[in-house]
Amino acid sequence: MKLIIATPSPFARKVRIALIEKKIKYEEIIDxxxxxxxxxxGVNPLGKIPILLLKNNDPIFDSKVINEYLDHLKPNPPLYPSSFQENVSAKLIETVADGVCDSIVLVFLENLRNKNLRSKNWINRQEKKIFEGIEYLSNHLKEKEFFVGNNFSIADISCFSCLEYIDLRFPKFDWRKKHKNLDKYWKTHEIRDSFxxxxxxxxxxxxxQN
Ligand SMILES: N[C@@H](CCC(=O)N[C@@H](CS)C(=O)NCC(=O)O)C(=O)O
Structure with missing residues (x-):
């Protein structure tokens, strides 16, 4: 199996972590x-990574689709909880963490444009999603060790990837100071091998180009 990634990408990181957790051997291709x-x-019509290439080179793309595929391929350790309620809870956390990352990408790209072409309104709109998304994650974590139930799941992978993506691309947001529970959570988990x-x-x- 091959995985096409970009090294800063939080979406590719979700899949890289899943592959390590499941001890699945793969080759990484950096794009x-x-x-x-x-x-x-010609591989993903949306032009986005991550893309998993199966042995016959069939592509599977989008981090959520790939990770659910991997969970079926090798169910242990499970990443998507099997109980219906917990499964929905984990996917909601994943969706919010991914959405925060989408907004960070949009702000980053907007700031690469010439100053006179940047839209302050657009940036503010995205920043609101980032701040409110992180608040949602903080409120749902409370003082727990894991987001859902008593186990490590896709919710933890997504939130952790998102927090470190903020550090990389949106460092003006001091989430550690604003959300002490997320800071404690980060300190508990940052030593994890796959992270x-x-x-x-x-x-x-x-x-x-403008
Ligand atoms: N929903 C997708 C998002 C993937 C995504 O946005 N990837 C970015 C890199 S972080 C990308 O490849 N963007 C290229 C583009 O939009 O042209 C997923 O979860 O895999």
Missing amino acids: IPWNENTITV QKTKPKAQMIEPI
Whole structure:
């Protein structure tokens, strides 16, 4: 199996963590999906990573779809809870964490444009989603060790990836100070092997033509 990733991507990171947790061997291919020469062309019509390439090279894309696929392929350890209620709770946390990351990407890209072309309204709109999304995560975590039930799940993978993506691309938001429970949660989990092995790294992307 091969996985096409970008090194800063929180979405690719979710899948990299899942593969490590499940001890599935794979080859990593590093792409920069924003650049002209991205290898996503003809593989994912949306031009986005992560993309899992199966042995026959069939592509599976979108971190949620890939991780559910992996959970079926190798059910242990389970990432998506089997109880209906917990499954929905975990997916809601995943959706909010992913949505925060989407907004961070949009702010990052907007700030790459020439100053006179940037929309303050657009940036404010995205920042509101980031702040309210993190507040939602904090309120749902409370003082627990894991987001859902007593087990590590996709909710933890998504939230952890999201928090460290904020540190990389939106450091002006001091979430540790504002949400002490998330800071405690981060300190509890940051030593996890799969988290340590997948720390996000910035990539240089080509400037966006106006
Ligand atoms: N919903 C997708 C989001 C993936 C995504 O936005 N990937 C970004 C990198 S962080 C990308 O490849 N963007 C390239 C583009 O939009 O052209 C997932 O969960 O996999």
